[in-house]
Amino acid sequence: MFAMKHYVAPVSQIPDGQRLITTVNGRSIGIFNVKGKFYALRNVCPHKQAPLCLGSLGGTMVPTDRPGEFEYGLEDRVLRCPWHGWEFDIATGKALFGISDRRVATYPVEIEDDKLYVEMR
Amino acid sequence: MAVAPMTKVIDSDVHPWVNGDIEGLKPYLSSAWQERFEGRLRLPDHPLRPPLAGATSIRHDAKPPSGGAGGSDPHFMREDLLDRYNIEYAILSSIQAGKLATLPNANEATVLARAFNDFFVNEWLTVDSRYKLAMCVAVHDPAEAAKEIRRIGHDKGVVAVFMPLLNILMGNRYYFPIYEAAEELGLPVLIHPTGTEGGFETSVSFAGGVPSTYIERHTIFPEIAIGNVVSMVLEGVFVQFPRLKVVVAEFGYTWVPHFLWRLDQNWRQFRREVPWLQHEPSKYLLEHVRFTTQPEEEAEKPEYLLQILEMMHADRTLIFSTDYPHWDNDVPQNTLRHAPETMRQRIFYENAAELYGLA
Numbered sequence: 424m425f426a427m428k429h430y431v432a433p434v435s436q437i438p439d440g441q442r443l444i445t446t447v448n449g450r451s452i453g454i455f456n457v458k459g460k461f462y463a464l465r466n467v468c469p470h471k472q473a474p475l476c477l478g479s480l481g482g483t484m485v486p487t488d489r490p491g492e493f494e495y496g497l498e499d500r501v502l503r504c505p506w507h508g509w510e511f512d513i514a515t516g517k518a519l520f521g522i523s524d525r526r527v528a529t530y531p532v533e534i535e536d537d538k539l540y541v542e543m544r
Numbered sequence: 545m546a547v548a549p550m551t552k553v554i555d556s557d558v559h560p561w562v563n564g565d566i567e568g569l570k571p572y573l574s575s576a577w578q579e580r581f582e583g584r585l586r587l588p589d590h591p592l593r594p595p596l597a598g599a600t601s602i603r604h605d606a607k608p609p610s611g612g613a614g615g616s617d618p619h620f621m622r623e624d625l626l627d628r629y630n631i632e633y634a635i636l637s638s639i640q641a642g643k644l645a646t647l648p649n650a651n652e653a654t655v656l657a658r659a660f661n662d663f664f665v666n667e668w669l670t671v672d673s674r675y676k677l678a679m680c681v682a683v684h685d686p687a688e689a690a691k692e693i694r695r696i697g698h699d700k701g702v703v704a705v706f707m708p709l710l711n712i713l714m715g716n717r718y719y720f721p722i723y724e725a726a727e728e729l730g731l732p733v734l735i736h737p738t739g740t741e742g743g744f745e746t747s748v749s750f751a752g753g754v755p756s757t758y759i760e761r762h763t764i765f766p767e768i769a770i771g772n773v774v775s776m777v778l779e780g781v782f783v784q785f786p787r788l789k790v791v792v793a794e795f796g797y798t799w800v801p802h803f804l805w806r807l808d809q810n811w812r813q814f815r816r817e818v819p820w821l822q823h824e825p826s827k828y829l830l831e832h833v834r835f836t837t838q839p840e841e842e843a844e845k846p847e848y849l850l851q852i853l854e855m856m857h858a859d860r861t862l863i864f865s866t867d868y869p870h871w872d873n874d875v876p877q878n879t880l881r882h883a884p885e886t887m888r889q890r891i892f893y894e895n896a897a898e899l900y901g902l903a
């Protein structure tokens with residue numbers, strides 16, 4: 424099936440730092456505005472189907488070399504499921520650092536004249 | 545009963561005994577220390593004794609003709625265990641030295657650990673080269689324990705380091721000097737119930753409270769191993785000491801699959817708490833931790849046990865042990881009889897040979 428462009432909302436409806444949860448083409452998705460960059464993901468966690476896009480967005484502890492050492496990174500890249508806390512890269516939908524092979528679907532976002540569209544198959 | 549001939553066996557849990565406790569160790573103590581221990585030459589027993597003849601965990605029929613306690617005569621043990629069951633190597637660990645965990649005094653524990661080691665090196669390893677020693681350390685003073693490992697760990701009769709645990713989980717960096725020395729010398733560290741758990745202020749506590757019978761404390765031994773293995777894996781001991789191996793002796797093993805899965809499940813959720821783990825925790829466990837077979841677990845149906853063996857990757861993680869001369873010892877011919885032959889070979893010989901460098 425071809426990817427189709429679906430209108431979602433006026434861009435101004437999702438200010439910086441905000442998200443919109445909505446249904447497009449019969450699927451619940453979340454659209455995030457992270458400092459002017461938009462990401463769209465399926466609002467279903469691949470673990471146990473929690474509403475993933477209601478989770479917190481932030482950074483995480485990136486892998487370190489030594490016990491007891493912490494390094495916080497990937498600020499604004501990590502979407503954390505509200506249920507069991509699995510962490511996903513908001514840009515790729517992949518679970519982070521090998522915790523799982525499962526990934527959440529992501530959709531390309533397009534903006535035309537203050538209108539926000541996502542591409543879906 | 546007809547028994548299948550077994551070619552090679554390594555027995556990873558055998559307990560020698562020093563008659564008279566500290567009395568028997570006197571030749572290995574300085575005169576000052578002999579003086580210091582005068583009038584209190586016995587190491588304390590847990591108040592909850594086994595309900596067996598003599599209230600001892602040592603088999604009555606393992607008493608050597610020479611007199612003394614079962615396990616105290618290396619010549620008799622040679623016949624009664626090594627020859628009788630065709631055991632190629634027996635790893636000696638002193639559960640009597642486990643009682644060091646009752647001592648609140650680090651100097652005393654350190655000196656006694658050294659005396660135990662000198663005793664077994666001199667009086668056992670010289671009797672038969674099939675005897676190999678899990679030397680003991682007093683974990684009361686990890687720096688001194690590390691020195692002791694470096695003092696005798698090079699002896700080719702010494703193949704492991706027995707840590708009678710205090711009430712500190714093994715992932716705690718308190719123990720790191722011991723791991724560092726053990727790793728340096730290529731010796732696995734070994735834990736075993738010390739028989740002091742729940743009975744003394746300094747010894748390991750049981751979860752939830754104090755059991756009131758022997759049957760109760762014996763039944764719940766696994767929880768000690770569970771807590772310690774989980775602690776080591778998550779605190780990153782195997783990240784810090786990538787060549788370190790751990791032997792978990794006589795704590796059971798049918799619980800292992802549950803904790804492999806539970807660790808990974810929790811890691812997927814809470815990885816950010818332990819970002820030093822480079823991959824799923826179960827992998828560290830499978831790679832670094834070995835479990836002994838005795839007492840063989842009596843599953844409701846034999847096939848259940850086989851399934852568990854598969855789930856815990858027993859062809860890598862399980863090593864045979866008798867626990868001679870204790871009441872509940874297993875003999876090779878009657879152990880894991882339903883396991884496939886290739887797996888039996890791994891369990892009875894190869895896993896331990898690789899672990900202890902005896903191949």
Ligand code: FES
Nearest residue numbers: 468470471504507
């Ligand atoms: S449902 Fe999302 S982490 Fe479990």
